[in-house]
Amino acid sequence: MAESAPSLKQTLAGRSLYLVGMMGSGKTSTGRPLAERLGYGFVDADAVIEQAAGCSIPQIFDSDGETGFRAIETQVLSAISQRHSLVVATGGGVVTRPENWGLLHHGIVIWLDVERQQLLERLRADDTARPLLQQQDPVAALDALLAERRPLYAEADLTVVIQNETPEQVADGVLQLLPTLLSDPKTRRRD
Structure with a gap:
C-alpha cells in the first residue's frame, strides 16, 4: 500500500522535488497538484526567470541568446535550491548544463517522459x-x-512514463512511486 501524503512528506524530510522533461511534458500542470497533495510549495522556474529578468523568455532569447538564458536559469535554480519542501517545474533544457545537476540533486529529480508523438x-x-x-x-x-x-533526462532519480493520464493522475503516480525510491539507501538525504 502506498504511503499517505502526510507520511510521505515526513519521509521526504523537506527534500524538494524537481520535475524535468521536454517542453510540453506537463511539468507545471503536474507540479501544482503534486505540491498540493504533499503540502509543499510550488515553483515554476520559468516564471521566476521571467520575474528576475523583467521580461519574457522569448525576449531573453532574443536579447541574450540561449547561452544568456541558460546563465539566468542556473542562477535562478541556485536560489531555488536553497529552499526546501518545494515541487519545482524546471525548464526543458535545465539538464543540459552539468552545474545544474549539482543543484538538482539537492532534491529528487523526476523525469516526466512523454512519447514524441504525444x-x-x-x-x-x-x-x-x-x-x-x-x-x-x-x-x-x-x-x-x-x-x-x-x-540527460534518463539520469533522473525517478522516471514517470506518461501516456494519456491527466496531470492529477500523473501526480498520484509520482506519489505512489516515491516511497519505493525513498526506501533505497542510495537516495537517502545527502548531509
Whole structure:
C-alpha cells in the first residue's frame, strides 16, 4: 500500500522535488497538484526567470541568446535550491548544463517522459512561445532536442512514463512511486 501524503512528506524530510522533461511534458500542470497533495510549495522556474529578468523568455532569447538564458536559469535554480519542501517545474533544457545537476540533486529529480508523438500533439495545441522551436522545421528541431536531452533526462532519480493520464493522475503516480525510491539507501538525504 502506498504511503499517505502526510507520511510521505515526513519521509521526504523537506527534500524538494524537481520535475524535468521536454517542453510540453506537463511539468507545471503536474507540479501544482503534486505540491498540493504533499503540502509543499510550488515553483515554476520559468516564471521566476521571467520575474528576475523583467521580461519574457522569448525576449531573453532574443536579447541574450540561449547561452544568456541558460546563465539566468542556473542562477535562478541556485536560489531555488536553497529552499526546501518545494515541487519545482524546471525548464526543458535545465539538464543540459552539468552545474545544474549539482543543484538538482539537492532534491529528487523526476523525469516526466512523454512519447514524441504525444509531445508534438501537445505542443501544437499549446500557444506558448517556444524559442527553440521557432525554426523552419519545428518537428526536426524537437527531434534534435529529444536526441540531445533524453540521455540527460534518463539520469533522473525517478522516471514517470506518461501516456494519456491527466496531470492529477500523473501526480498520484509520482506519489505512489516515491516511497519505493525513498526506501533505497542510495537516495537517502545527502548531509
